[in-house]
Amino acid sequence: MAKGGKARQDGLDDVFCTIRRSAISVLLCIGLLWMSPAAEARADGPLTEQANPAFQKGVSFAAWWSGVYRTQGAEVALQALRATGANWIALIVTGHQDGIAATTIDRTHPSTPTDEDLIHAIHLAHRMGLKVMLKPHVDLFNEVPGGPWRGDIGKAFTTETQWAAWFNAYREFINHYAALAQAHGVEQFCIGTELLGTTHRASDWRAVAAGVRAIYKGPIVYAALKEGEEVSITWWDAVDYIGVDGYYPLNPNPGVHPTVEQLEAAWTGPKAILAELSAKYRKPILLTEIGYRSRHGCTVKPWDSWETSQLDMEEQANAYEAAFRQLFNEPWLAGMFWWMWSADPFESGPCDMGYTPAEKPAEDILRRWYGAPPRPVEPTRVPDYVTQLPIYNGALASNWQNWSWGISALEMGAEPLSPEGTLSVALTVQPYGALSLWHSPPHDVSPYYWLEFYVRSANSTSPRLTVFLSDENGAEGLRVPVNDCRHISGGNITAEWKLARLRLSDLNRLGRRITRVSIQEQGGQNASLYLANLRFVAAREPDYQIMLPVIAR
Structure with missing residues (x-):
């Protein structure tokens, strides 16, 4: 006890x-x-200050599409990352190739953040006091569960001509980002990640490292995968840090809910490997990635992002605590970068099953060890319907107009009736179309706390919707997902009426005067649905005993 x-x-x-x-x-x-x-065990567990002031308290910051790093949402997400006490980010940019036998690498596809995106994110991080490791990845287009992945690149090569062509393409790829890192004050550069099908070619990788050093003058690291690649590489002397993506298995039994102490014990073997590597090459270890999904069994195969199981916040948090207890103050460890924090601030929270610790118990562990204050407790609020601003309540409210786009069918004043007995809006939305309602003059929505509405699907599908507000100059606020358990019961839209309730502190973070409310299809599919009782609503403290x-x- x-x-x-x-x-x-x-x-x-x-x-x-x-x-x-x-x-x-x-x-x-x-x-x-x-x-x-x-x-209780985590709260009372051992915690010591990090003795090395240069220790890299890192978190990976990732976006998987061009333009995302330059959004308002990315800035919000990075501010939240900084609040964990992190002092470094690993900024992820991903190029692609067509398959494991391809010898060209594409960094122009829309799924690759642009140079302008990266420059914006680097400068934003620096303004927030964060140091940056730029970490380019190479993935395969159209990866599938159980199929080939970046670690298989090179395994299909049968000639030296193929190897020479691929390394030429890779040097062009990595040198491009090395030049960007040098030009924009990036503090550290990763020359490769988990390319274990290629790293046996020591002379080629020495040439990669030398080529990067000719361009970029800061420290460099290569990110090797656990349990094999990290010990097989013979050219660690060519880089400044021994980088390891530390997804070591800690739990052999998927049916067991491991305690912190059990997970701590499982670090004995991996720690011996890392300590020996550091001693052999006289270089510090950098955990270029470490992470666990918030799913049951996440400590069995931490590297497996395809495995399915039920939500389990406790196992993720226990894994964080065990890793910190066992690794944080090892003299051979120079830093750790937790995988990962999304540039989408809503890829987080109590129903998210991915790697991010954001708004989960794992974030509490991260904050505690990185020396940040606990997450603020948000006061509970209930709707105050005495203070509301109707937009649609069986018909459009005064001075609201329909400015929708991508709508193939729309009927206002339709059945079925809402749970409040009012007529609904029946609509069929084309991919990325939106019900968009405009008002003049602009509204001051500061007296209100939420935007809320009822929604139901017209069939058995579950439409994906986002909501955003526009101000009098046409500037859009954050795009907030409806399909999130923080905003709608169960996190999905069904054929039954559900109330969606979204905070204005998310939708209108800058407190602007609002002229437009848009509810947009976000899944790239045609969607037939009903909406009702759309309104801004104030909040109050609950009054009960x-x-x-x-x-x-």
């Missing part, structure tokens, strides 16, 4: 908490008195 547990056992066997008005008090009471064993039994352990 964790510290303080015995006292609670003796003194709180029959305690009731009376909570009035604010649900924050409810959460505090539950958090203090009804804490899970795993949470709850008697909660607290069962001490």
Whole structure:
């Protein structure tokens, strides 16, 4: 039992908490008195300050499409990353090739962030006080579960001509980004990532490293994959850090929910490998990637991004805690970059099953070890329908006009009736079309807390929708997904009415006067659906008294 547990056992066997008005008090009471064993273990676990002031407290920052790094959302996401206490980012840019036998690499496809995107992100990070490692990746177009991936590049080559052509293409690819890094003050550069089908060719990789050093004057690293590539490379002397993407398996049994202590014990073997590598080459280790998805079994095959299982925030958090306890103060470790933090601020949260720690218990672990304050607790609010601004309530409200696009059918004042008994909007939206409603003069929406509306699908499909607001100059705010459990029950749209409720602090972060509300199809599909009771709504604190039994352990 964790510290303080015995006292609670003796003194709180029959305690009731009376909570009035604010649900924050409810959460505090539950958090203090009804804490899970795993949470207690993490909260009371050993924590020491990082002794090396140059330690790279890193997080990978990634976007998978051109233009994303220059959005308002990317800036919001990077601000949230910085709040974790991170002082470095690994900025990801991904080129592609057609298959494992291809000898050309494409960095012009729309899925590759542009140079302008990267420059914007680098300067933005620097303004926030973050240092940058630029980390170019090469992936295959159209990867599928169980199919070839970047680690297989080179395995199909049968002639020296093929090898020479591929390395020529790779040097052009990596030197381009080395020049960009040098021109824009990037503090560190990664010359390759998980290209384990090629790294046995030591002379070629020495040439890659030398070519980069002729252009870029900062420290360089190569990111090797765990359990094989990191120990097989013979040219570690050509780089400044031994980079390892540390997805070591920590749990042999997918049916087990491992404790922090069990996961700590599993680090014994990997730590020995890393310490020996560091000693052999007299170079520090940099964990160029380390991460776990918020899924059950994430510690069995941490590298496997295709595996399916149920949501499990605790296993992800336990894995973070175990890694920090075992690695954070090892003298051979120069830093660690957690995989990953998306440039989309809504790729996060309590229903996300990906690698990101954002808005999950794993973020609490990250903040604690990186020396940041805890996540702020947001006060609970309930709608105050006394203060609302209707947009559509069976018909368009005064001075609202239909400025939609990409709509193949639209009927206002349609059935079925909404849960509030009003007529709905029936519409069929083409891919990326939107119901867009415009108002003049512009509205000051500062008295309101949410935009809300009812939505249902007209068939068995689940449309994907985003919402954004536009100001009087036409500038758009953040695009906020409807299909998110923070915004709609279950995180999806079904054939039953559901209430979607989106915070104006997300939709209108800059507090602008609003002239337009757009609800856009985002899945690239035709979608037939109904909408109703679209309005801005104020919020208030809940006004109630709850008697909660607290069962001490």
